[in-house]
Amino acid sequence: MQEEGQLVKKSGTQMNTLKKVLQYIETYRFWMLASIVLAAVTVALTLYIPILVGRAIDFIIDRGNVDFVSITKLLVEIAILAVSTAVLQWIMNTINNKVTYQVVRDVRNQAFIRIQKLPLKYMDAHSYGEIVSRVIADVDQFADGLLMGFTQLFTGVVTIIGTLIFMLTIHPGITLVVVGLTPISLFVARFIAKRTYDMFRLQSETRAEQTALIDEMVGNQKIVQAFSHEDEALEQFDEINERLQNCSLRATFFSSLTNPCTRFVNSLVYAGVALAGALSVIAGGMSVGGLSCFLSYANQYTKPFNEISGVITELQNALACAARIFELIEEEVEIPDDKDAVVLHQIEGKVNLKKVAFSYLPEQKLIEDLNLEVEPGQTIAIVGPTGCGKTTLINLLMRFYDVNAGSVCVEDQDIRHVTRHSLRENYGMVLQDTWLQAGTIRDNIRMGRPDATDEEVIAAAKACHAHGFIKRLSDGYDTVIGEDGGSLSQGQKQLLSIARVMLCQPPMLILDEATSSIDTRTEIKIQDAFAKLMKGRTSFIVAHRLSTIQNADRILVMKDGSIIEQGNHEELLEQKGFYYKLYNSQFAH
Structure with missing residues (x-):
């Protein structure tokens, strides 16, 4: 039977x-x-x-x-x-x-x-x-x-x-x-x-x-x-x-x-x-x-x-x-935007997370009852051990995943009722894992702003100190690279990703180990460029090297999906908690 x-x-x-x-x-x-x-x-x-x-x-x-x-x-x-x-x-x-x-x-x-x-x-x-x-x-x-x-x-x-x-x-x-x-x-x-x-x-x-x-x-x-x-x-x-x-x-x-x-x-x-x-x-x-x-x-x-x-x-x-x-x-598609979804215009960068709960698998809990208020122009650093939910938080901010409970709001608008396009075009992202398409160097930098002039592309490359290595390539900005950057080094790929953001200059930034593959000398110069870029912009920085986030307005210390400590660098050191131990483990002699 x-x-x-x-x-x-x-x-x-x-x-x-x-x-x-x-x-x-x-x-x-x-x-x-x-x-x-x-x-x-x-x-x-x-x-x-x-x-x-x-x-x-x-x-x-x-x-x-x-x-x-x-x-x-x-x-x-x-x-x-x-x-x-x-x-x-x-x-x-x-x-x-x-x-x-x-x-x-x-x-x-x-x-x-x-x-x-x-x-x-x-x-x-x-x-x-x-x-x-x-x-x-x-x-x-x-x-x-x-x-x-x-x-x-x-x-x-x-x-x-x-x-x-x-x-x-x-x-x-x-x-x-x-x-x-x-x-x-x-x-x-x-x-x-x-x-x-x-x-x-x-x-x-x-x-x-x-x-x-x-x-x-x-x-x-x-x-x-x-x-x-x-x-x-x-x-x-x-x-x-x-x-x-x-x-x-x-x-x-x-x-x-x-x-x-x-x-x-x-x-x-x-x-x-x-x-x-x-x-x-x-x-x-x-x-x-x-x-x-x-x-x-x-x-x-x-x-x-x-x-x-x-x-x-x-x-x-x-x-x-x-x-x-x-x-x-016939696979289930991403939930489409609401018919009456709001289009974000000229946002200031106010972000709120209210009682957010999220997990990739129902049986494995990750983020529970997460609350966060970010004022326009603030720099928020996120630190914590591997698997604590740092990248997951970025995924929720960009609405790559929807929260299971609670809400993520930009300008007091729940992002589930905002068009994805308008949300994401207001964020600039530089991730540890770079992504480049097959084409010219110029096209890769111009990806976020196809209408940008050649002068603006060059200015963005100079701002992140990528102009030097680009000019040394066989055809300069017209050099054709393969998928995922071809023969470029990981650091050079990351510089192009940074140049892309420098060109767009969005109101909000997400930097996830943005300088992890770049040499120390260039990193110091880029940090200065980032400091100018982040001025007046809401920024979220995910970092393992705590030396790069000491000037952040607020540092969120995450563990097991929850924010266990928050404050600026000096305040967290005074608390002598998890961040204090994390900082000393990197700088102890």
Whole structure:
């Protein structure tokens, strides 16, 4: 009963996936109709050729008694039909390719649009490689199955119906022999197809796992080599590769059984037709040309069953891959802005957190009953041990995550009722992990302000002391860098990120270990630039090096998601609490 229930559930899932695929195809119904008409015409022409061949055979009466004139006319007619059929099949295949790759384009577009709207919690819970595998590899597999289905499925069905009609007009009795043996082929194909879907889905999931590992290893190659992790990475890859080999072999083995099994059944059908037809010719029931025509039809009747069984196998793989990409497309998106959401204009920088509670996982509490009032222009430093909630607080301020309880307010407006765009464009962020896009140095600095002039870009670079190293590059500000900065050092990448903020000059700043990768001499100069930039701006600074935050208006000391101490540098040292111990641990001699 349990296995029966799983089969019903699996069948329902496949049917739902198929309906979604048909919804994408419906957009191109005109092209599909044209393909169906062409398929019907090519099948009709293909089926008419054996009749002409049979007639030609009947004109060969005996040795020396051959009607060459009639045979020649028939051969010319056959040649014209064959060429016409080939041209129409080429046009049909072109249309099928067009429809398939337009559907694939639409699916990928939808997937990419959805990725842009997914909440960060989804990205945190899924590896980048696994998402890439769905959008690239799974969609390619889906396209292959869809293309084969378009090309062969309808053509096969029309061929079966057409040959049955033609065979019934030639000899109904032998036709019944053919029809009687056909269900065996269908039963074999259905039996195997039922067992291949899960195997193809497991193959897709394992392939995604492998892609994720490769993406991680390539993206972090320096770290892998620095920690001599090559052997462990190779063992991990070998283990996944072994599993992928095993599940791929099982899927391929069972799917490859379909064609030989149906071919065996079809050979039995052909043999039965040949035997019954020969007896009928001997008895005078049909001519030799009629038998030849009938045998050709019997072969054409059974051939689509082989093709359809292959299509079913490919469709199993295609549907398994389609189900995974549709899962991504149907993922719950980030909560959209309210219809009456407020657009922030000319803000001063007042920020309030009231009774904020938040956790990434329900069972693991992080921030509870957090309260904070920040006046415009204040510099707030956040310190504490790893995992205490510093970066989480930044995520809540930027509304990368929504609070579970309480509220975060900017200018007395709950940010859940403020448009994300207007909230985030009023913040300038420099993080420890830099992000640069493939393009020129100039484009990367100008990212936050596309309308900035070249003079403003250069001024921003000079303010953060990035101008010097940029001018030393081969093409200066027009130097093209690869994704994530290419060959630039981590410090240079961070300087470009700082220049980006210097150019935008937003009313509020978030600096999360903003100078962690920069040498001490340059850091001192940048601290001066930051001091000028932060003047009159509300600033949140996350720092591990306490020497960089001594001039902050207020220092928040966080532990286990709560603010345990707050005050300026001198006040906290006088309290001789957690901050005092933290400070002395860094500066004790």
